Amino acid sequence: MTTTPTETRGGEILIKPITITTKRSSEDKAFRGLAKAAGLGTFVILFLIGLFLFIQAVPAFKSQGIGFLTNTGWHTTGKNPHFGVLSALTGSIIISIIALIVAIPVSIACALFINEYAPTRLLGIFPLKNFLTASVDLMAAVPSIIYGMWGFFVLQPHMTGLEVWLSDYLGFIPFFKNKTGIYTSSFLICGTVVGIMCMPIITSLCREVFSLTPDGEREGAMSLGASRARVIRDVVFPFSKGGMLGSIMLGLGRALGEAIAVAIIISLAFPVNTHVLQAGGNSIAALIALQWGSGGPLGTSALLAAGLVLFAITLAINMIASRIVNASKMAGR
């Protein structure tokens, strides 16, 4: 029999807790190893993506050197190949900025509505909250090809009117100038469609962040006579600043990487274009989708190099964003 390890101090008997240690069985070791392998597998995949894209991109980098980041043309065949991703990079950024301008207000408003205003059951029957949450998820699952087709065939004809109006009355702002007189296939239309595609992800992340606001503070504000608008302004927003920023950055990452919807709408043009109402533009992801299979071996290498640039940018943005979101979640708990 084992004796309970005891210790007396001042006439009081203190019982020390016993720590029981058992050896892990070999099955458990195998299980842990397998799970760990799967976990580390994600690291490995990300590493391999970077590595293999780099290996394949070497010919393109060798051919152009640093010019790959500063050139604007895309001539990958012939004796003097000359190509670079500058216009694609600026195009991606412009599209993403427009997308965020479209997506942020709607997403945050919708997240607030679901979280703060929507009744769980509308008129006592209709489960409004669940319905909205499910619809937002469905929107995220709708294929990008369908967004692209809709943007091209339905939204574009409706948006050219707005574009003409903008360039007529706000043409003095450099961005709104249109020298060509053609308003279709512009950055603004692409950006709007991509923005609509970003809305579900930003909404659902923001909604989660908002729902983490501590009940105590919320109730405290309400018992002091704050209306819901005041609760949002003075309690919900301060608590979820970081999380909102992170969600928006994750949306930005998605906008930068959208290929198909942009590829359907944009008409590829290689000079750097900052006029958002004008036809013709470029974006990295759309460039890869549209130029695939043309331009010979060097062309393929150049596209893989462009893919590497896109991968690096989105990975950096997403890493920062997911850190911010994780941190704010932990703080909110």
Next chain:
Amino acid sequence: MTELLNNDALSEEADKLAPEDGATRASMPPPPSVRRIRPREFRPSDVALLLLSALSAFSIVWILFTQLTLMNGPLGFVVIWIPLFLGMYWLVNRQLFTRQVAIDRLIGSIVTMGAILMMLPLVLLTIFVFQRGLKQLSWKALTSTQEGVVYAGAGSHGNAIGGVAHALVGTLEQVALAAIIGIPAAVLTAVFINEVGGRFTKSIRVIVTAMSGTPAIVAGVFIYSIWVLRFSYSGFAGALALAIILLPTVTRGTEEVLKVVHNDLREASIALAAPEWRTVWSVVLPTARSGLITSILLGIAVSIGETAPLIMTIFGNQVMNANPFSNPQMALSLLAYKQIKLPIQSQIDLGYTSALVLFILVFAVFILARLLGGNWKRRGGSRRSMLSAVRWTPASSMDPTSQEISNTKEGAVDV
């Protein structure tokens, strides 16, 4: 409104405190009957107020548009109508109630409009896809391929349109293969993050979130450089790319689900001397089953619709190729992408058909996911979004006592 309430409550309080002070009380008018105003209250008169503000703003814009300036376009109309309505609604509430009420209702209507704007594209997309695709959808379109289809002149409508059978078979095979590859890896990763743990848990969670934001087209070019260059274009290469897209989505969803499993169950299993793998396999995963199925199906729904990575992995073809391991295959999304770029209307129509079939497929999987995950609810009573990237359900909120507490709390706020 709360200020009003407070004043009334105070005067009532004063009544109770000083009942013997009859002389002064008698000379004052009787206190108005106190009506409790609750934050979520929206009475018929408020609805009337809302509708009337909207109607009067509409009328003003209508007069402005049709009678005075001859402007046109529904977009311009709405753009002027909405701010006018908001301003009017604010002003009316400001006059009838207090500044606080007015601002609260203004914000409320703006936020509601946000939700409507959010739903609008979904509704329009659905209408668009069905309107354009439904008329060509037939048994023939579903069972024939594009084999032998001649790109005749723009005038010749009719016979040689082809069907989507090869693309449908391709999509189903690729997604099935991607699921076979991706789902075990995803579930194991989630098990590692949530059940096994270790030094890397935190960074793997960050990596998985970051990976879920990796552009789909990057997955495509990666598989091209690692697989297609060595072997050839094939359905399997597409499946590999889809697996990379599926992996982080399913991992995050599964992780969320595993977190909801009660810790008591794990402890009970360990107390019965079950090994760790047995605890996970026989206790944790079965408990989380419905949520698990939901997150897996949602991952599949997302990967069905991917187009970009398929361009450089499956390449696309026009004839039936049921073998995913050799030669190019077709997929519904890729078919739609290729067809709508063609100049002939009958070929564009085939693209619409393909998009409609794709949409129905995604929708069916999505509905299935929702139905199977039906009894898996979060504490607020509403279903949790599966896009959630980060942990947030504290294990304590799931044990019955604290659940009760949080319910009563919510009851207090929600009224």
